[in-house]
Every structure is written in structure tokens, then in C-alpha cells.
Amino acid sequence: xxxxxxxxxxxxxxxxxxxxxxxxxxxxxxxxxxxxxxxxxxxxxxxxxxxxxxxxxxxxxxxxxxxxxxxxxxxxxxxxxxxxxxxxxxxxxxxxxxxxxxxxxxxxxxxxxxxxxxxxxxxxxxxxxxxxxxxxxxxxxxxxxxxxxxxxxxxxxxxxxxxxxxxxxxxxxxxxxxxxxxxxxxxxxxxxxxxxxxxxxxxxxxxxxxxxxxxxxxxxxxxxxxxxxxxxxxxxxxxxxxxxxxxxxxxxxxxxxxxxxxxxxxxxxxxxxxxxxxxxxxxxxxxxxxxxxxxxxxxxxxxxxxxxxxxxxxxxxxxxxxxxxxxxxxxxxxxxxxxxxxxxxxxxxxxxxxxxxxxxxxxxxxxxxxxxxxxxxxxxxxxxxxxxxxxxxxxxxxxxxxxxxxxxxxxxxxxxxxxxxxxxxxxxxxxxxxxxxxxxxxxxxxxxxxxxxxxxxxxxxxxxxxxxxxxxxxxxxxxxxxxxxxxxxxxxxxxxxxxxxxxxxxxxxxxxxxxxxxxxxxxx
Amino acid sequence: xxxxxxxxxxxxxxxxxxxxxxxxxxxxxxxxxxxxxxxxxxxxxxxxxxxxxxxxxxxxxxxxxxxxxxxxxxxxxxxxxxxxxxxxxxxxxxxxxxxxxxxxxxxxxxxxxxxxxxxxxxxxxxxxxxxxxxxxxxxxxxxxxxxxxxxxxxxxxxxxxxxxxxxxxxxxxxxxxxxxxxxxxxxxxxxxxxxxxxxxxxxxxxxxxxxxxxxxxxxxxxxxxxxxxxxxxxxxxxxxxxxxxxxxxxxxxxxxxxxxxxxxxxxxxxxxxxxxxxxxxxxxxxxxxxxxxxxxxxxxxxxxxxxxxxxxxxxxxxxxxxxxxxxxxxxxxxxxxxxxxxxxxxxxxxxxxxxxxxxxxxxxxxxxxxxxxxxxxxxxxxxxxxxxxxxxxxxxxxxxxxxxxxxxxxxxxxxxxxxxxxxxxxxxxxxxxxxxxxxxxxxxxxxxxxxxxxxxxxxxxxxxx
Numbered sequence: 001x002x003x004x005x006x007x008x009x010x011x012x013x014x015x016x017x018x019x020x021x022x023x024x025x026x027x028x029x030x031x032x033x034x035x036x037x038x039x040x041x042x043x044x045x046x047x048x049x050x051x052x053x054x055x056x057x058x059x060x061x062x063x064x065x066x067x068x069x070x071x072x073x074x075x076x077x078x079x080x081x082x083x084x085x086x087x088x089x090x091x092x093x094x095x096x097x098x099x100x101x102x103x104x105x106x107x108x109x110x111x112x113x114x115x116x117x118x119x120x121x122x123x124x125x126x127x128x129x130x131x132x133x134x135x136x137x138x139x140x141x142x143x144x145x146x147x148x149x150x151x152x153x154x155x156x157x158x159x160x161x162x163x164x165x166x167x168x169x170x171x172x173x174x175x176x177x178x179x180x181x182x183x184x185x186x187x188x189x190x191x192x193x194x195x196x197x198x199x200x201x202x203x204x205x206x207x208x209x210x211x212x213x214x215x216x217x218x219x220x221x222x223x224x225x226x227x228x229x230x231x232x233x234x235x236x237x238x239x240x241x242x243x244x245x246x247x248x249x250x251x252x253x254x255x256x257x258x259x260x261x262x263x264x265x266x267x268x269x270x271x272x273x274x275x276x277x278x279x280x281x282x283x284x285x286x287x288x289x290x291x292x293x294x295x296x297x298x299x300x301x302x303x304x305x306x307x308x309x310x311x312x313x314x315x316x317x318x319x320x321x322x323x324x325x326x327x328x329x330x331x332x333x334x335x336x337x338x339x340x341x342x343x344x345x346x347x348x349x350x351x352x353x354x355x356x357x358x359x360x361x362x363x364x365x366x367x368x369x370x371x372x373x374x375x376x377x378x379x380x381x382x383x384x385x386x387x388x389x390x391x392x393x394x395x396x397x398x399x400x401x402x403x404x405x406x407x408x409x410x411x412x413x414x415x416x417x418x419x420x421x422x423x424x425x426x427x428x429x430x431x432x433x434x435x436x437x438x439x440x441x442x443x444x445x446x447x448x449x450x451x452x453x454x455x456x457x458x459x460x461x462x463x464x465x466x467x468x469x470x471x472x473x474x475x476x477x478x479x480x481x482x483x484x485x486x487x488x489x490x491x492x493x494x495x496x497x498x499x500x501x502x503x504x505x506x507x508x509x510x511x512x513x514x515x516x517x518x519x520x521x522x523x524x
Numbered sequence: 525x526x527x528x529x530x531x532x533x534x535x536x537x538x539x540x541x542x543x544x545x546x547x548x549x550x551x552x553x554x555x556x557x558x559x560x561x562x563x564x565x566x567x568x569x570x571x572x573x574x575x576x577x578x579x580x581x582x583x584x585x586x587x588x589x590x591x592x593x594x595x596x597x598x599x600x601x602x603x604x605x606x607x608x609x610x611x612x613x614x615x616x617x618x619x620x621x622x623x624x625x626x627x628x629x630x631x632x633x634x635x636x637x638x639x640x641x642x643x644x645x646x647x648x649x650x651x652x653x654x655x656x657x658x659x660x661x662x663x664x665x666x667x668x669x670x671x672x673x674x675x676x677x678x679x680x681x682x683x684x685x686x687x688x689x690x691x692x693x694x695x696x697x698x699x700x701x702x703x704x705x706x707x708x709x710x711x712x713x714x715x716x717x718x719x720x721x722x723x724x725x726x727x728x729x730x731x732x733x734x735x736x737x738x739x740x741x742x743x744x745x746x747x748x749x750x751x752x753x754x755x756x757x758x759x760x761x762x763x764x765x766x767x768x769x770x771x772x773x774x775x776x777x778x779x780x781x782x783x784x785x786x787x788x789x790x791x792x793x794x795x796x797x798x799x800x801x802x803x804x805x806x807x808x809x810x811x812x813x814x815x816x817x818x819x820x821x822x823x824x825x826x827x828x829x830x831x832x833x834x835x836x837x838x839x840x841x842x843x844x845x846x847x848x849x850x851x852x853x854x855x856x857x858x859x860x861x862x863x864x865x866x867x868x869x870x871x872x873x874x875x876x877x878x879x880x881x882x883x884x885x886x887x888x889x890x891x892x893x894x895x896x897x898x899x900x901x902x903x904x905x906x907x908x909x910x911x912x913x914x915x916x917x918x919x920x921x922x923x924x925x926x927x928x929x930x931x932x933x934x935x936x937x938x939x940x941x942x943x944x945x946x947x948x949x950x951x952x953x954x955x956x957x958x959x960x961x962x963x964x965x966x967x968x969x970x971x972x973x974x975x976x977x978x979x980x981x982x983x984x985x986x987x988x989x
Contacts, residue, residue, distance in 0.1 A: 048702055055695060056715035059663055059733055063716020069740075070708040457737060460717050 008091035009174060010034070013140060014046050015127065016053070016083040027133065030084075030123070031140040033148070049075065049087045063460060067102045076105045080113040081124050090174065097177075097442040103452045104175045107184040111241060116143050118238045118339050119306050138303055146307035150245050177445035181416040181433050181492065186425035187240045190225035196397045200228050203390045207362055210383040214368035217341075217348070219361040222398045224248050231363070232343035233423050239339070239361060246312055247320060247352055248359055254309075302326050306337070312352075319380060320352040328373065336376045338366060349376055353383070357402075358395040405429060413493060413512055420488040436479075440494050443475035448492065451483050472502060480505035484513075484521045491521045659684075668733040669750060669789060672697060673766065679728070679774050680754075682789055686775055696731050700724065712740050723747040727766035728754070742799055746792050749853065753788050756857050757781055787864035788857070795837060795856070800965050803852045806838035807914075812907040816841040819898040823877075823891040830878040831895075834859060835908050840873070850878075873908055 011033040019028035025043055028050075032042050048068075052075075056065040068075040071092075078086045086109045093099045113123075120126065120143070126136045175184070192200065200220065208216045208230065219236065220227040224244050229236045245251055306324055315321045325335040337350040341363070348363040362383065369375035409429050414436055416427040427433070450471060458467035473481045479496040482505060491513065495505055513521035662684050670689075671680040676697035678686040686693075700722060703710040713720040721743040723730040730747040754762075758777055765772045792798050808816075820831040820843040830850055833840040837859050844850065862874060875895055877888050899905055965971070 044702075044706065048699075048706075051699060051702070052713055055699065056713060056718065056720070059720075059735070060716040060718045063718075065713065065715040067712075067714045068710065069712040069714075070703055070710045072708045457717065 010037070010045060010089040011086070011144070012042065012045060012049075012089075013084065013086050013123075014049075015123075016050065016085065018133070030133065030137055031144060033144065035141070045087070045089060049077065049085065053077070053085065066106075074100060074102070074105075076102050076109070078106050078109040078113070080110065081122055084123050086113065088174075097446060098449065099177045099442070099445070100174075101177070101180065101445055101449050101452070103449070104179065104184065108174060111184060112144060112147055114234070114238050114342075115147065115241065115307075116140070117342070118235075118242070119143070119304065121340055142303050142305050143307060146305055146309075150307055150309065177441050178434075180441055180445040180448055181414060181427050181494070182430075183416065183418050183425045183427075185237055186418060186423045187226045187229075187237060188224070188426060189424050190222050190227050190398070192227065192398065193401060196394070196401060199390070199394050199397055203387060203394050204228055204230065206387045206390060207360065207383060210362075210386055211364050211368065211379045214365055216365070217363040219243070219363075220394075221248060221359040221361075222395075222402070223357050224250060227398070231341070234342045237423055238342070239363075242306070243352075243359060243361060245307065246309075247354075247361070249354065249357060252312060252314065252320075252354075314354060317380075317384065318353050318355055320354055333373055336373060339363070351376065351380055351383075353380075353391070355391050355395050357399060358391065360391065406432070410512065410516065412497065413495065413508070415494075415512065416490075416492040417517065418490040418492075420490065436494055436496060437477055439475050439477040440479040440481060440496055443473050443479065443481040444492065444494055447471055447473050447481050447483050451485060451490070451492075455485065472505065482506075482509055484509065486521060489517075489520050491517065666735050667789075668731075669747070669785075670696060670731040670733075671750065671754065672729050672731070673772065673774060674701075674727045674729060675770050677771070677773055677775070680778060680785060682786070697729065700729055711744075719743065721747060723751070725751050726763050727770075728762070745799060746789075749792075749798060749857065750785065750788060752853060753784060753857050753860065754778070756861055757784065783864045783866075784861055788860045791837075791856075791860060796963060797837070797852065797856050800963070801852050802965050802971050803855050804838055804971060806835045806840050806908065806911050808840065808907055808911055812904055813841055815902050816899070816904050817843065819895050822898075823894055828877050828879050828888070828891055829881075830876070831891075832876040832878075833873070833895075834876065835873045835912060836863065840904075840908060872912065873905065 011031070012029065013031040014028045015030055016028070019025045025047075026039060028046060029042060049065075052068060053065050064079050065077050067077065074090050074092060076088045076090070080086060088105050088109060090100050090105065116123070116139075120139055123136060123140070126139065127133060130136065175182070204218055204220070207218045210216070217229075217231045217235075219229045219231060219239050221240070221243055226236070226240055229240075231239065243251075304325055308324060311324045312320050312322045321334055322337065323334050325337050327334050338347050339350050340347055347366045349366055349369065351362045351364065353360040353362070362379075364376070364379060369379070406429055408426055409432050414428045414433055416425065418425045451469070454467060454469055468486045470484045471482070475481055477496075478500075479494060480502075482491075482493045482495070484491045491509070493509060493512070495508055510522050513519055665683050667682070669680070669682040670678065670693065672678050672693045674697065676690075676694040678689045678693035680686065681689050700710055709724060710722050712722070717735045717737075719732075719734050719738075719740065721732045721734070721740060723744060728751065730751055732743050732747055734743055758774075762772075762774060762777075765774075797803055816833055820833060820841055823831060828845065830842070830844050832842040832850075832855070837856075839855075842850075858876065862876070875892060877891055879885055879888065
């Protein structure tokens with residue numbers, strides 16, 4: 001048996017509109033992890049979820065069921081599309097304090113769905129195209145398993161926080177209290193000086209005019225930080241997440257060596273894990289089409305698996321190439337990757353150029369390029385001609401101004417700043433956060449859970465009025481854990497060496513706010 | 525039943541009610557009992573020192589067999605179901621007869637005597653009996669409480685008629701047992717503004733569906749109190765009944781007790797004792813309290829375990845023999861029970877005498893008489909009245925603080941996430957440093973004090989906050 005059936009985590013996706021007839025319940029299930037779990041158990045998880053969705057609809061028709069807390073498990077719910085539900089079941093620890101945070105887990109589900117839609121379109125659309133569900137199930141299975149396996153080499157300046165190695169050993173781990181000072185679904189930006197900003201602006205203009213008159217979009221990253229974007233916030237988040245997973249210099253180099261100190265051993269265990277998952281050793285695994293992973297067998301449909309690792313590499317001209325989207329049969333030219341933008345619903349070609357630490361992503365509407373791959377090649381050429389000089393200049397400037405791995409470290413503080421309006425976050429470097437004690441992190445986790453509750457209540461109350469709030473907790477080890485939310489901005493802070501009094505901790509927060517946040521969080 | 529224990533361990537003793545005339549007797553589920561007697565004091569400024577006290581006799585019958593010859597009276601509702609099934613048990617069991625108390629002089633007042641304006645519109649007992657789970661108004665209620673048996677039979681519902689909620693009850697039971705079959709037990713479901721809190725106590729399931737913003741722990745505490753109140757009325761022998769017959773229908777046993785539950789649920793929104801697990805005292809001069817305490821101490825030698833003199837929900841004086849202590853939650857439930865009974869509707873001050881010895885039980889009446897005499901002679905009762913009228917502490921009376929930094933006129937609060945504790949700076953109205961309201965709970969004494977609500981918070985909604 002490939003995957004043990006007492007995994008402490010389960011993840012499932014089901015469609016409420018399907019399988020409503022007696023004997024056809026299995027039709028509801030679109031995805032289930034671990035796939036090896038017997039069907040009866042899968043159905044019981046989904047049955048409970050469905051029952052509670054119906055039950056809560058009686059009292060709360062406008063707000064869907066969000067979480068079920070039981071003694072030993074938590075179920076986290078997310079409805080990304082009407083009647084399509086994602087449920088994650090996690091096992092609680094024996095600690096008295098909660099180690100999970102509902103919102104953090106829900107954000108994982110949100111990210112899975114957003115990325116899926118970016119590459120494959122909506123689940124509902126896919127189901128309508130092929131009502132049997134086979135296609136959808138295969139896509140979901142390969143996509144989510146790739147996502148869960150996605151890894152990022154932990155780099156010395158690992159301040160980009162949205163990627164995780166979900167498989168530690170062979171066990172699936174999810175964001176817990178140790179990640180309380182990170183926020184998924186946000187981008188991390190590089191602060192640049194005025195001069196550099198002007199250079200970047202002009203580079204963007206040149207890039208986007210390379211495809212003639214059609215409106216293009218671009219994303220520029222330095223290391224793993226965002227420098228500029230002309231996309232909508234949601235699309236930015238998705239592409240940023242993908243870039244950090246697969247395209248940035250770190251992501252590219254991570255595949256080369258035994259990349260993770262988290263997994264004992266190197267490629268041997270990689271292979272073992274892979275084969276465990278791909279080998280269809282039970283009927284339920286076959287149900288999800290895992291047998292089709294090895295591309296040789298599948299003859300009539302090529303499932304694009306953009307999250308597969310080690311599939312991108314740097315070409316000679318500086319562009320990144322991949323065979324993930326297949327190749328044209330006659331010419332063996334790799335197909336250019338395509339993605340769907342959420343904002344416009346358009347299908348776009350994705351061209352990625354990289355020079356040292358700078359990564360450029362250019363998105364060109366497919367509809368604007370009449371002659372397919374040849375047209376894309378032409379645009380790429382154009383970009384190189386127009387912009388290569390600028391690219392070099394920008395890269396140089398940014399490298400010079402680069403503060404290094406601990407650029408955003410503020411001594412004495414461990415913090416997380418979130419700008420809710422722009423979906424930008426900044427935090428203490430991960431290496432610094434690990435110096436905090438377990439009690440502090442648990443307290444921060446709890447505090448964030450409370451803040452989430454308050455925020456969601458405020459959202460339900462009135463759409464316009466934003467809630468300003470401040471919460472302070474004294475943790476068991478006498479650390480102060482503070483949170484301030486004001487006008488869409490959030491600040492979370494852990495002060496371990498602060499004084500006894502609340503006043504002192506408050507002052508520390510004020511100082512930080514004045515110095516680094518333009519006084520956003522200071523009390524008037 | 526096991527060997528008789530001389531004291532109450534914290535919360536395990538439960539009582540059965542018997543009401544005759546103006547005295548209410550509660551009998552224990554083992555061989556012990558205690559008795560309440562009321563002193564009626566008319567809240568009338570012209571007759572502030574006069575009161576009436578009607579003697580009454582308590583009737584308790586101890587039964588070892590199935591036959592019954594308890595006195596009956598018109599309008600009695602008996603626990604017939606209980607009698608039938610208990611005949612086979614080895615321990616002794618009480619047959620109970622409840623009698624409605626008719627006050628022949630005063631019409632039964634619907635409105636409770638209000639402690640603050642927030643109570644004037646509250647009506648005890650159940651309302652909206654016509655609702656069921658299909659009606660929109662029922663779905664929109666802010667806070668539901670349900671009690672059901674483990675076989676899915678509805679026992680109590682705050683809104684709506686239990687019988688019409690059988691289907692809904694079955695749904696709740698299905699959810700709970702489904703999760704239990706998976707080796708887990710469901711605690712909480714959150715959806716938008718609503719929280720559904722589950723509590724399983726043996727064969728009884730309690731559920732609260734609330735869209736108030738109270739934290740999970742508060743709601744769970746409230747369910748525990750409701751369960752406690754149920755045990756006060758029915759004792760733990762219901763566990764045995766369910767063991768024998770899983771489909772046991774408990775609803776008739778609770779017939780006529782809606783007022784008790786509804787007053788308990790109502791107290792969740794105004795009585796801090798419900799979440800502080802502490803009791804509070806009526807402000808009285810030291811001398812007065814001493815006098816009251818002295819007489820209570822005097823009767824202690826006659827086997828009375830606890831003597832508590834109360835004014836509404838505040839304690840005037842309490843005495844426990846041999847350092848035994850009564851858990852504040854028990855006090856709350858007893859008080860609630862007393863105050864929601866018809867016969868005590870007009871009373872402000874009452875005396876509770878608790879004992880576990882059956883000999884002492886028969887002397888309780890004498891004790892009560894003695895206390896009454898002393899209280900009449902002394903000025904305790906009039907002091908109590910005056911205190912009631914004056915009310916408690918007001919934040920406006922606090923001296924203003926010097927502007928040197930931390931204010932200590934507001935007492936420090938224990939870190940509890942109590943929903944209606946707040947300190948908001950507001951210009952103008954309020955005490956020093958803009959303090960509106962404070963509460964202090966002493967862990968050692970199990971007591972709390974709180975200020976009265978200032979005039980700026982005079983609506984029930986604000987006070988509920």
C-alpha cells in the first residue's frame with residue numbers, strides 16, 4: 001500500500017451538484033488525498049461535510065460553513081466556485097494550545113484553486129466540457145499532488161514565504177503555528193530607491209510595447225521579491241507564487257542538488273516518494289487517474305503539469321524554456337506556456353526571461369499573435385533587441401542596492417506587516433523567526449486566530465466600515481504578542497525581551513510603526 | 525445509591541422541587557433535603573418595614589415502592605413517568621408532586637421586578653411557541669438553545685414548540701453521532717456570524733446556535749449551566765432512565781419548568797456570575813451584615829449545612845458549617861430556580877437553608893422561625909431595602925486620578941474573555957480616565973463586584989455588550 005491510511009491530513013474536493021442519486025455518491029468526489037483511503041471512509045468525510053453545509057445553510061444562508069472543530073480534528077471549508085467545495089481535515093495535537101490556524105489552512109486551499117484556474121480554467125468549466133468528470137479528476141489529481149510536492153530550496157535569505165516543502169519525510173505537513181509570521185496569498189516587495197524605480201518604469205514600458213499595439217502585461221522580480229507589476233492584484237499573486245515556486249533563480253537551482261535538509265537523504269527518497277504516489281496500488285488511486293501520470297500511457301490527452309519540478313531551464317538566449325506544455329509534433333518546438341488571467345479571462349502566452357537575479361515575465365494575449373509559436377518567437381526577439389541594455393542596467397542597480405538576506409530584519413522585533421489593500425506583506429526573515437520560543441509562536445498563532453475572527457465579523461457587519469483593533473497577549477513565557485489592525489493594514493509583533501508593562505510594549509510598537517511604517521500603526 | 529456523604533462535593537448534589545403554599549422544599553436525590561422559606565417584603569415605600577410571612581408546611585414523601593399516596597390538589601402535575609420506572613431500583617426515590625401556588629391576594633404579575641430598565645420588557649417563560657424549524661423568524665433568532673436525548677428526541681428548545689422540532693432534533697443528533705462514530709466528538713461549527721456549540725453529557729445532548737459574538741468558551745459554559753439547572757430539577761437518575769430505555773421521553777418531566785430555563789437563559793445576558801463563576805454581595809453596612817451573619821451562625825448547630833440570606837441574586841450573608849463551601853454555580857442555579865418560581869415573584873429577600881441530614885430537615889422550620897424573629901427585631905431588612913434602592917457602586921463616584929500615568933481606580937481585571945467587559949475612553953460621560961464600567965473577581969473568595977451601569981449605558985443592548 002503506497003500511502004498509509006492514517007495520514008493525519010486529508011484533503012478533498014467535491015461537487016454538490018453531482019452524485020445526488022442513490023448508488024452514485026462516488027461521483028461527487030473530484031479529488032481526495034490520500035487517494036489510497038477506502039471509498040467508505042472518503043464518503044464519510046464528504047458526507048459529514050455535506051451534511052454540515054446543508055445544516056448551516058438553515059441559519060446562515062449567506063455565509064457558508066467555514067470550520068468544524070471536534071475534539072481531535074478540525075475541518076476547514078472553502079467554496080471556491082458555487083457548489084464546488086474544498087475541505088481539509090487536520091488532526092489536532094495534544095498541546096493545549098491550537099497549532100493550526102483556520103485561515104492559514106484556508107489560504108492553502110485558496111492558493112491551490114487559484115493556481116489551478118490560472119493554468120486550467122475553472123473546475124466548473126472543465127466539468128461542463130466533460131460531464132463524466134474523468135478529465136477534471138485527472139487534472140486535479142496531478143495538479144494537487146504536484147503542488148503538495150512543490151519545494152523550494154531554503155535559501156539563506158529566505159524571506160519569501162509562500163512556498164513550503166509539504167512533504168517532510170513522507171508525511172504531509174501544512175503551515176502551522178511556526179509559520180504564524182507569514183502570510184500566504186501576498187507578495188513580498190523589494191523597496192527600491194527613486195532612481196531605480198524610474199529605470200524600472202522605463203523598462204516596463206519597453207517590454208510591454210514589444211508586441212506591437214496589443215496590451216501586454218509584465219512582472220519583474222529580483223531574487224524572490226517583486227519589483228513591479230502591471231497585472232491585477234489577484235493575477236499578480238498567482239504569477240508571483242508560481243514564479244517563486246518554479247522560475248526564480250533559487251527555484252531553478254533547487255532541483256539540481258539534493259535540495260532539502262528537510263528530507264533525509266536525497267534523490268533516492270525522492271524517487272521512492274514519487275513511485276509510491278504514482279503507482280496505482282489500489283482501486284481508489286486508479287479512480288483518480290494516477291495511472292496516467294507517466295505520460296507514455298496516456299494517448300488521447302496530455303495533462304499539462306506546470307508544477308512539476310525540474311522542468312524549467314535557462315535557454316541560451318536568456319529565456320527560460322520548458323517542455324511542460326508539450327511540443328509541436330512536426331517541429332519539436334516546445335509550446336509556449338499559456339495561462340488564463342483572472343481579471344480579463346484572456347488566455348496569455350507567458351514568456352520568462354532571466355538575467356542573473358532579475359526575472360522578467362511577459363504576458364502576451366494569445367489572440368493578438370496570429371501565427372502561433374512563430375509569432376511568439378518574433379516577439380521574444382523584439383524584446384531582446386529593445387530591452388537588453390535596460391535589463392542589464394536595472395539588474396546592476398538593484399544588485400547594488402540589495403540589502404542582503406537580513407535586509408528586512410529589525411533587531412529586537414519579530415514582525416509581520418500586511419498591506420491588505422495591495423496584498424503585500426513583509427516579515428522578519430525566517431531564520432530570525434525561528435529564534436522565537438514555542439510559547440511565543442503559539443501565542444501569536446492564537447492571537448492571529450482571534451484577529452481573523454474579528455475581521456470576518458467586521459466584514460459581515462458592514463462593507464464600508466473597517467474595524468480598527470488592537471490586541472495584546474502576554475504569553476506564558478512573558479513575551480508580548482501584539483497585533484494592530486487599522487485601515488486595511490495589519491501589524492503582528494512578538495517581543496520576547498520586552499519589559500513587564502504593557503506600556504513599554506506599546507511604546508516599542510509605536511517606535512516601530514513610526515520608523516518603518518510611516519506611522520500607520522501609531523495611535524493618534 | 526452509595527453511602528451518604530455529609531457535605532456537598534462541589535457540584536454533584538441535585539435537588540427535586542416540592543412546592544406547597546408559600547414554602548418551597550427541595551429534596552435531595554438521596555436521603556437529604558433542604559427547605560426554603562420566603563419572607564415577603566412589599567416593595568412599597570409606605571410600608572417599608574412591614575411584611576407578611578405565612579407559615580407553611582413542607583411535604584415530602586419518601587417512597588420505596590411503587591404505590592403512592594402523596595396529597596394531591598387541583599392543578600398538580602405529577603412526574604408519573606419517573607415513578608413507574610423507578611420501582612425496580614434499589615435506592616430510595618422520592619415521589620414528587622408539584623403544586624402550583626396560588627396567591628390569593630395578588631394577581632400574578634407577568635413582569636419581574638426589574639433591577640434595571642433592561643428587565644422591564646422581559647417576559648418569563650417561553651414565547652413563540654408556534655415556530656418550528658421551517659419558519660423564517662425562528663431561523664433568525666439570535667441565540668437558540670436545544671436539549672435533546674441521545675436518541676434524537678427533543679427535550680427543550682428556547683424558541684418554538686419541542687414537538688414540532690423533532691426533525692431538527694434528529695438532524696442534530698445525526699451530526700453528533702456521525703462524528704462520534706468516526707472516533708471524535710464535535711465541539712463547534714462556525715459559519716459566518718453563527719456558531720453552533722455542542723455539548724454531550726452522557727445521554728443528554730445540548731446545542732447552542734448563536735449569532736452573538738460570544739466566544740466559544742462562554743457559550744459552552746452556558747450550556748453547562750443549563751445542564752446543571754436540569755440536574756437541579758431532575759437529578760442524575762435520568763442517566764439511569766436512559767440506560768434502561770434509550771427512547772425514554774424526558775419532556776414531560778420538565779413540564780412546567782420553562783420559566784426556570786428561560787430565566788436562566790435570560791440571565792446569561794445580564795448576570796456576570798454566569799461567566800465569572802462567582803457570586804456578588806449586596807452592599808450593606810458592616811454592622812448590619814454582622815447582625816445577619818450572627819443569627820445565621822446561631823442556627824448552625826442544628827445540623828444546617830448552609831444558611832444563605834439573599835436579596836434577589838445578591839448575597840447578604842452566608843454561613844457554611846465546618847468550612848464547607850458551596851460552588852458559586854450551584855448558588856446561581858438555586859437562586860435562579862427560586863427567583864423564577866411563581867411564589868417568590870414578589871419577594872426580594874429570602875433565606876435558603878440547606879442540610880443533608882434528614883433529622884435536621886424537620887427542624888428547618890424552627891430555624892427559619894428563629895431567623896425570622898431576629899431579622900424582624902433588627903433593622904437588617906430595612907437596610908437591605910435601602911441598599912436595594914441605592915444600588916451599587918457608580919463609576920462617577922470614583923475620585924479622579926492624578927495624571928501621572930497608570931490609573932488604578934479601575935481595578936485590574938483577570939484575563940478573561942468576558943463579552944461585556946469593556947473600557948472605552950469617551951469624552952464627557954464616564955468616570956476617571958473615561959472609565960465606563962469595571963468588574964473585579966477575587967479568585968480566593970469566589971466573589972466579584974461590579975459597578976452599576978452609568979446613565980450613558982442605559983439601553984439593554986449596550987449593557988448586553
